[in-house]
Amino acid sequence: MSTVTSIADVGTLARAGRIALPLLDWATSRLSVDSARLEKLVTRVEPTLSLRNVRARVVGIHLETHDTKTYVLKPNGRFRGFRPGAFLSLRVVIDGEPVVRSYSISSGPASSGLVAITVKRVDGGAVSNWLFENLAVGDVVEIGQAQGQFVLPEVVPARILMISAGSGVTPVMAMLRHVTQLAARPRTTFLHFARSPKDVIFGDETAQIAARSSSVDVTVCVENADSSWTGPRGRFSADLLEEVAPDFREIPIYLCGPAPFMAAVIKALEEAGCDLAHLRYEQFTAGVDVSRLLTTSSLLRFTRSGVETVVSKQRTILEEAEARGLRPEHGCRMGVCGSCRCTKNSGIVIDVTTGLESGEGAESIRPCISIAKGTVSVDL
Ligand SMILES: Cc1cc2nc3c(=O)[nH]c(=O)nc-3n(C[C@H](O)[C@H](O)[C@H](O)COP(=O)(O)OP(=O)(O)OC[C@H]3O[C@@H](n4cnc5c(N)ncnc54)[C@H](O)[C@@H]3O)c2cc1C
Ligand code: FES
Known part of the structure; x- marks a missing residue:
């Protein structure tokens, strides 16, 4: 040797x-x-080389709106590609601390080995603002493999409705870019909502796609605009949906946006008698009230750091660890990216997204969506 x-x-x-x-x-x-x-x-x-990780060089940055940028990345050979709609975990180091967040891929899969993410600044947000202000062409970041269930199937349906709001446009934009490159293009209705014309992400590109492709209809609706805006105004409504896609009850729907927007769309679909089996959706933020799941106190032991705490406010295990000064790795904080996964050594945890209880033995858990029931010991 x-x-x-x-x-x-x-x-x-x-x-x-x-x-x-x-x-x-x-x-x-x-x-x-x-x-x-x-x-x-x-x-x-060579900063992009790694024994096991996907590292990517930033090869382009585009300002999409006043608060949103697209970062074009060239991943190393460990990246296994992606389906339109997928997301990846981005890991950057801010003030010496590694932080992970999930971002949908906004480019279409046929972008010659490149992958783009489009990030909107969030008020007070650590990573979105750091990226906007600091990330530069030539920098190298670490990303995970593409993942997620919110993807177009291999055989794309002949008719599709895409509904998005705000930065929720990113995965559906990847889908739209993909379908316009197919030989057999599906008839696609793209319905997007934004606060004002200056907040419309990919507005020019979607208008150009609609202008050159007879199979794609694009409607952008804004809440506030001056008299120069000729498109629809206001929030999501069943009337607008009927107008742009009267067949919406029968066709696959891909939905992504802020939690209240998605709740309004799903309610309208239900009320209109739509079969929700046709609906695929992706959520960027969690909206779970954990306090409804437990009413008694629990004892949490973080074995690796030797911290023990009584949990009375029914925080998730991730929130409790952070409240005790620990810095466990995490990304989405809603159970989808898997970056917080750790071992529960013993005790019962409840999955706040399903309400289901775990067994008592050792197993892998996602602390961002788990709360402790009784005495629980976790390898953090
Ligand atoms: C599957 C998936 C795909 C996604 N795709 C995209 C995408 O394509 N584009 C995109 O822009 N985003 C996307 N997101 C959202 C993204 O992952 C981040 O959540 C977003 O960028 C905000 O991260 P941040 O670090 O800037 O904010 P964070 O620092 O995580 O803060 C989020 C919010 O919490 C508040 N906050 C933070 N700390 C505290 C505290 N201690 N007390 C009270 N409030 C606090 C902040 O003020 C802010 O409002 C996606 C998320 C998921 C799960
Ligand atoms: S932080 Fe993404 S699964 Fe827990």
Whole structure:
């Protein structure tokens, strides 16, 4: 067995083919190496290289609106691609602390190895504002593999309705870009809501798509606008839906936007007698009231950090850990990205999204959507 000992060895490995990942995999499987050390050496030689992680270089940044930017990323060879509608976890280091957030991919899958995310600044938000102010072309970030169930099927239906609001446009934009590249284009209705014309993300591109494609209808509705706005105004309404897609009861619907908007759309669909089996949706923020699930106090032990606490306010395990000064990794805080996963050693937890109780033994849990029932010990 050979041993990789110096940065020069790693440099040789990396340079031996700029498509160095297969070589790196071979080296780590055949040579006697300390993988943590090799990972550090490798990223010093080429920041996008990694033994196991997907790293991506920022190759473009576009200002979409006054508060939203698209970041175009070129991932290393470990990225396995994506289906339109999927999201990924983005990990950046802010003030020395690694932070993870989930972002839908806004580009279509046929974007020549590139992947774009489009991020709207959130008031007081840590990551969205940091990205807007700091991320620059040439920087390298870590991303996860694409994931999520809110994706177009392999065989795209012949008729689709897409409804979005605000930054919820991002996954449906990936879908729209994809369907317009298909040989057999589905008849697509795209209905988007924004606060005002200046808040409409991808407004020019969707208008251009509608102008050149007879299979796509685009309607943008804003709440506030001056007299120059010629499109519809106001919030989502069943009347507008009837007008733009009178067949909405029978066709697949893809919905994404802020929680209150989605609740209003789903209520309107139900009231209109729509079969909700046709509905696919993605939520960017959680809206769960955990206090309704438990009324008694519980004892939580964080075994790795040696912290023990009585939980009386029925916070999720993630919130309780943070309240005790721990900094567990997390992303979406709503059970979808998996970045908070950790081991529950013992005790019962309740999944706040389903109300279901776990078993008592050791198992993997998502602390962002779990609350403790009784005495629970978690490896955090
Ligand atoms: C599947 C998925 C896909 C997504 N796709 C996109 C996308 O394509 N584009 C996009 O823009 N977003 C997307 N999001 C949302 C994104 O993940 C982030 O939630 C968003 O960018 C805000 O992150 P942040 O770090 O800026 O805000 P955070 O720091 O997480 O803060 C969020 C809110 O909580 C408040 N807050 C923070 N800390 C506290 C505190 N201690 N006390 C009280 N309030 C507090 C903030 O003021 C802010 O209003 C997606 C989310 C999911 C789950
Ligand atoms: S933070 Fe995403 S699953 Fe828990």
